[in-house]
Structures are given as structure tokens and as C-alpha cells.
Amino acid sequence: MSAEAQTCPALDAKELDRLRGLCRQARIDLLRSIANAGAGHTGGAMSLVEIVTALYFRVMRVDPARPDWPERDRFILSKGHSSPGLYAALAARGYFPKERLSEFDVAGGMLQGHPDMLKTPGIDMSTGSLGQGLSVGIGMALAGRLKGLNVRVFVLAGDGEMQEGQVWEAAMYAGFHKVSRLVLIVDCNSIQLTGRTDETLSLAPLAGKLEAFGWRCVECDGHDLADLVPALERAVAVEDGPVCVIARTEKGHGVSFIANRVEWHAKAPTPEQLAQAIAELEGAK
Amino acid sequence: MKIGDMIAPRKAFGDALVELGRINPGVVVLDADVGTSTQSILFREAFPERFFQCGIAEQNMFGMAAGMATLGLTPFASTFACFVARRAADQISISIAYPKLGVKINGSYGGIPTGKAGATHQAFEDMAFMRAIPNMTVIAPSDAVETRKAVFAAAAHPGPVYLRTARCDVPVIFGPDYEFEIGRSRILREGDDVAIIANDLMTPKALDAGRILEREGVSARVIHMPTIKPIDEAAIVGAAQTIGRIITVENHSVIGGLGGAVAEVLAEKSPARLVRLGVRDHFGESGDYEALFTKYGMNVDSIVAAAMEIAR
Numbered sequence: 195m196s197a198e199a200q201t202c203p204a205l206d207a208k209e210l211d212r213l214r215g216l217c218r219q220a221r222i223d224l225l226r227s228i229a230n231a232g233a234g235h236t237g238g239a240m241s242l243v244e245i246v247t248a249l250y251f252r253v254m255r256v257d258p259a260r261p262d263w264p265e266r267d268r269f270i271l272s273k274g275h276s277s278p279g280l281y282a283a284l285a286a287r288g289y290f291p292k293e294r295l296s297e298f299d300v301a302g303g304m305l306q307g308h309p310d311m312l313k314t315p316g317i318d319m320s321t322g323s324l325g326q327g328l329s330v331g332i333g334m335a336l337a338g339r340l341k342g343l344n345v346r347v348f349v350l351a352g353d354g355e356m357q358e359g360q361v362w363e364a365a366m367y368a369g370f371h372k373v374s375r376l377v378l379i380v381d382c383n384s385i386q387l388t389g390r391t392d393e394t395l396s397l398a399p400l401a402g403k404l405e406a407f408g409w410r411c412v413e414c415d416g417h418d419l420a421d422l423v424p425a426l427e428r429a430v431a432v433e434d435g436p437v438c439v440i441a442r443t444e445k446g447h448g449v450s451f452i453a454n455r456v457e458w459h460a461k462a463p464t465p466e467q468l469a470q471a472i473a474e475l476e477g478a479k
Numbered sequence: 480m481k482i483g484d485m486i487a488p489r490k491a492f493g494d495a496l497v498e499l500g501r502i503n504p505g506v507v508v509l510d511a512d513v514g515t516s517t518q519s520i521l522f523r524e525a526f527p528e529r530f531f532q533c534g535i536a537e538q539n540m541f542g543m544a545a546g547m548a549t550l551g552l553t554p555f556a557s558t559f560a561c562f563v564a565r566r567a568a569d570q571i572s573i574s575i576a577y578p579k580l581g582v583k584i585n586g587s588y589g590g591i592p593t594g595k596a597g598a599t600h601q602a603f604e605d606m607a608f609m610r611a612i613p614n615m616t617v618i619a620p621s622d623a624v625e626t627r628k629a630v631f632a633a634a635a636h637p638g639p640v641y642l643r644t645a646r647c648d649v650p651v652i653f654g655p656d657y658e659f660e661i662g663r664s665r666i667l668r669e670g671d672d673v674a675i676i677a678n679d680l681m682t683p684k685a686l687d688a689g690r691i692l693e694r695e696g697v698s699a700r701v702i703h704m705p706t707i708k709p710i711d712e713a714a715i716v717g718a719a720q721t722i723g724r725i726i727t728v729e730n731h732s733v734i735g736g737l738g739g740a741v742a743e744v745l746a747e748k749s750p751a752r753l754v755r756l757g758v759r760d761h762f763g764e765s766g767d768y769e770a771l772f773t774k775y776g777m778n779v780d781s782i783v784a785a786a787m788e789i790a791r
Contacts, residue, residue, distance in 0.1 A: 264550075311549075311578050319549060320578040323569050329539040330574055333546020333554075336531065340507070341550060360570070363539035 202252050205423055213419045216251060216286055217243045218479065221448045222472050223285065223295055224278035229468040231299035234307070237445035237458040238352060239279035241383035244417050245441055246283040249348055253426045258288035261315040265343050268318045268334050272327025273352035273381065274308035275460070281305050281314070289316035325358025327351060328378055332368050335376040346375040346430050354386030357395050362407070369408025372435040377426065378409075380438060381416060383445035387459050404438050416441030449474050480623055485648035488680075489587050491623035492644045493518025495630035496555060497525045503634065504529075509544050509556040511537045516594075517587035517644070519557040537562045541570040541582070548580035553634050559593075560586030560602035560643055568608060575639050576612045583633045584609075584641045589619065590679065590730030591758075591775070592647040592768035601763030607735025609641040610708045616661060617708040619643040619679040619730075619737075622651045625705060628659035636661060645730070647768060649680045664711040670698035672790040674718035675782065677728040678704050678737055684772075685728050688782035695783070697790045707740045715744045719751035724789045726754045728782055733757040754785050 203209050220243045228234030246269075250256065254267040271280050278298060285292040290304070297303030304313050308322030319330050331349040338345030351361065368376060380400065384391050391397065401411035410432060414425040422441065429437035445459070446452035449471040452463075463471060480486055500506045500522055509531045514520035523530035533540035537558055544554035563571070563586040575582045586605050593600045609617045616636060620629040626644055633640040640661075652667070667682070668689045677685035682703045689699040700722060702714055718725055725745070727738040738755030745751050756777055764771070772778045 319546070320573070323573040326542050326570055326574050329542025329570070330546035330549070332539075333543035334550060336543070337547040337550035337552050340529070340552070343550070345550070360538040360542065363536035364542065367533060367536065367539055367543070
């Protein structure tokens with residue numbers, strides 16, 4: 195057993211405090227990187243902060259010093275436009291220095307608008323065109339099984355992204371073949387580029403659809419780490435099929451004037467808005 | 480197999496997969512419910528645990544192949560050429576080529592011969608599309624001997640490869656000692672009045688044309704160019720400078736495939752007279768494939784006529 199499959203501290207009040215602090219800082223860091231670039235998908239990056247923090251600081255067996263470790267768990271950010279949230283978590287976890295977050299969306303920089311596995315340590319798959327991550331995750335899980343590696347795969351999709359047809363091809367395959375060690379997390383922030391998901395092309399009932407495709411589904415609060423962490427841990431322990439964790443989230447969560455607003459899907463904060471957002475986040479300590 | 484035997488390249492593809500699978504345990508094969516046609520089914524019979532039937536869901540198949548490649552496997556994802564290029568374009572570009580993953584893509588039933596299925600199943604633009612994707616190597620081998628060698632070369636190549644295989648029987652033109660190398664063309668017949676550059680199942684037609692032209696007093700160099708990316712620029716420039724009259728012959732649209740690639744090299748490196756034979760920007764149709772080659776001006780007589788015209 196590798197040193198990286200370490201025992202985590204109990205998920206007690208102290209640990210939850212630590213994780214919440216990491217999330218608060220990740221929101222500040224991602225907002226800074228987006229503001230610095232003058233571009234980026236702010237809303238979706240903020241809705242997934244607890245999810246990637248739970249994965250990289252609790253659930254996943256990874257080693258930032260060895261990002262190519264063959265037996266590591268894999269993570270695919272299928273909703274690649276939310277990369278600033280992932281980059282903030284990877285930097286905090288030690289994959290690269292936090293100063294490099296300023297390279298986000300900067301020409302010649304290491305951090306592309308959408309994750310690039312050839313440019314950024316810790317990125318397991320390049321993504322950006324929506325709907326493609328789950329198929330890749332299935333391939334990883336099957337390859338791990340074939341090679342005798344205990345690889346577990348986590349795929350994070352957006353709720354709007356679930357409108358892509360390829361997702362359902364992949365869901366059908368994973369359900370029919372009972373592909374295990376595969377967890378699909380849906381960041382259900384209820385908003386897509388042009389409007390609310392329920393008014394654009396409703397996915398309801400999302401769990402019912404996936405269950406009909408042979409998946410188990412669990413719903414949880416995607417911002418409540420006491421709810422989210424156990425849901426993810428239980429999901430990946432299921433050995434006889436794929437599991438979907440439907441994480442109820444809020445787009446732009448954590449900052450009052452960004453939260454739950456369609457217009458913040460792909461808007462960067464001005465310097466004044468950044469200062470105001472940071473003040474809010476720091477005030478929430 | 481010996482020179483002159485009629486063998487379908489798709490059969491050679493299936494046999495080569497099995498042969499490769501025996502020596503390389505990292506080879507896996509993915510199919511989208513056309514394996515009995517593409518012959519990838521032969522691999523399932525030999526190595527069922529390494530064969531993944533994805534159903535009629537090409538987008539998912541290519542994504543799965545990409546995921547498998549990230550763990551170091553060598554996936555051959557196989558379907559009809561029309562579905563590779565038209566249906567899974569985005570998945571191949573973004574999940575395979577952009578991260579330079581070593582997925583080997585088989586586009587079977589390329590071009591006109593599809594079993595009379597008609598326009599929807601005739602890929603005339605697959606080579607053009609695959610060639611336009613960065614990091615992609617694009618190969619259209621001719622006979623069964625070369626198809627087998629191209630399968631092995633594709634597996635040994637670190638990045639993504641598109642390998643087109645023909646459905647119909649094609650005469651064997653290479654002996655067992657033929658060496659295939661990605662990016663390298665071959666002069667199969669020397670000549671100095673006109674150069675005919677061909678690949679896929681058109682190379683045997685170009686050789687037939689060369690023999691007829693010789694009787695007509697026209698000396699044709701026949702260059703077999705199985706790889707259109709990276710393309711053998713030196714062979715094209717050499718033909719341009721020593722002969723100056725070039726005909727391309729392809730089982731594909733004249734836009735963006737072999738003819739397009741040769742035209743680009745000529746325009747930039749060494750302008751020469753060029754005639755492109757191939758599908759001239761229209762959809763296909765059902766029918767006997769030799770009849771369609773004739774109708775579209777792509778049979779041996781068409782090559783001969785074009786060569787006589789340009790060599791005059």
C-alpha cells in the first residue's frame with residue numbers, strides 16, 4: 195500500500211474547519227486568477243470548489259510529488275471551463291506553486307482556459323468540449339482493471355453538460371457493463387450559459403434517468419462537506435457498478451453578487467468587484 | 480499471399496490485429512457494432528477480454544479509447560470511415576489528438592466500395608478531415624501486405640494514427656520483404672513523362688495505367704504514397720523538378736486528401752502541372768464500385784487519358 199493511501203483524520207469539526215478554510219481560500223485564488231486574466235468562467239468554477247477540495251484533500255489517492263504515479267486515482271473535469279476552481283485546488287494540494295495561478299489564460303502560460311494534461315501537472319485528461327469526460331473515465335476504469343491497477347476514477351460534469359448525447363452513450367455503456375470504481379459527480383448549479391437549466395432543456399428527473407440506465411444515484415449538498423465527503427467515499431466503494439453523486443450546488447457560491455446569477459457564467463470580476471468579493475469571503479471566516 | 484492475389488485489406492487488418500495481440504498484451508480493440516464488417520471481430524475471437532463492444536455509439540467508443548490510452552494501453556478503435564470522420568470528429572480531435580494519445584483509429588470501408596450502401600456510408604472526406612487535425616498521422620495503405628505492416632507501424636508509433644482500410648478485394652502488389660515506413664513513399668515504376676501519385680486501392684489502378692501508357696509511348700513514374708500526413712515532400716518535389724507533370728489518383732474527394740496534400744507541397748515548394756483524379760466534390764451513390772469508379776472518372780482508362788493529355 196502506498197504512502198498516499200493514507201488514513202485521513204476523522205471528519206470532525208476541526209477537519210471540517212480545515213476543509214472550509216481551504217475552500218474559502220480556493221475561491222479567493224480562483225477569483226484572482228480570473229480577474230488577472232480578464233476572462234474565465236467564474237460561476238461554474240465557484241460551484242465546484244467543495245467537490246474538488248473533498249476529492250483532492252480527502253477522497254482521492256494521489257501524490258502531488260508524483261503526478262504520473264500509475265496507481266493514482268484519476269480525476270476528469272469534464273466541465274473543463276470551470277478549470278480555475280480545479281487549478282486553485284491543485285495548487286493548494288502542492289502540484290505547482292500558487293504563484294503560477296497568475297498564468298491562467300495568459301499566452302504562453304501553464305494554465306489553459308480548459309485543462310491541458312500536457313501542460314499542467316495533476317491534470318489527468320484534457321477537456322473542454324462538453325460531454326466527453328465520462329467516456330474517457332470509463333476507458334480509464336476498464337484499463338485499470340485490465341492492467342490490475344487499483345485505479346478509481348472520478349468524473350465531474352456540469353448539469354447543463356448532461357444535455358450532450360455522448361454522456362448518455364457513456365452512461366448506457368457503464369450501466370450495462372457495471373463499470374465500477376467509476377464515480378460521476380454532477381455539479382448541479384442549475385444555470386447554464388444562456389439561462390436556467392430547467393428552462394433551457396430540463397434534465398429532470400436526472401436520477402431517474404441515470405437509474406434507468408443502470409446507475410446508482412445519491413444526492414447531496416455540494417457545498418456541505420459533512421454531506422459531500424461521505425457521499426463520495428461511499429460512491430467509490432461500490433464494487434458492482436457505476437455511481438452518480440448528484441451534488442446540489444449554487445453557481446457563483448460564496449460571493450453575494452455573483453451567486454446564482456446567469457450573467458456570471460463567463461464574466462470576470464473587475465478589480466473593484468474582486469476586492470469586494472475577497473472582503474466578503476474573508477469576512478465569512 | 481503472393482503478388483496478384485486478390486485480398487481485402489480489411490481482412491488483412493483483422494488478421495494483423497490478432498497477430499499483434501499475441502505479441503503485445505497492451506493492444507485492445509474497440510468496435511461500434513461493425514466488427515464483422517471491419518474484421519476487428521477476429522480479435523474478439525482470439526482475445527475476448529481485450530475486445531470492447533461499444534454498440535452503435537462511436538462518440539463514446541473513441542472517448543473510451545482515449546481513456547485507455549492514458550493508462551498506456553494501445554487501443555485500436557475501429558468503425559466505418561464515414562462514422563470516424565463525420566460522427567466522432569470532435570471526440571477524435573479533443574479527446575485523442577489534442578492530448579496526443581496513442582489511439583489507433585481504423586476507418587474501414589473508405590471511399591467508394593462499401594457494399595453498395597451509397598452516399599451515407601461512403602467516406603470521401605475522412606482523409607481530409609483527419610489530415611487537418613494536429614498531431615494526427617494519416618495512412619491509406621494499398622494491399623493486404625502493406626495493411627498488415629501499417630497496423631504494426633501504427634502500434635509502434637507513439638501518437639494517434641488514422642488507418643484507412645478498404646472493403647473490397649485488392650490485388651497484392653508488395654512482396655513479403657516490403658518495408659513500410661510512416662511518411663515514406665515508394666516509386667513502384669520508373670518513368671519520366673508523367674508522375675502518377677496514388678494510394679489506397681488506386682495504386683494498383685495506377686500501375687495498370689502505367690503499363691498501358693508504356694504501350695502508348697508515354698513513360699509514367701508511379702509513386703505510391705500511403706501516408707498523406709506526414710507527406711513525403713521530397714518525392715513530390717523530386718517528381719516536380721524532374722518531370723513537371725503530376726497526376727494524383729485517390730479513392731476520396733479531390734479536396735483535402737492526397738490531391739490536396741500534393742497540391743499544397745507543389746504550390747509552396749516547386750510548382751508543377753497537376754491533375755487531381757478523385758471524387759469531384761459530390762456525394763456518392765449505390766452501385767457496383769467499378770461502375771462508380773468509371774462514372775466518376777477514376778478508373779484505369781481515366782488515368783491513362785489524363786496522363787496522355789498532360790504528357791502531350
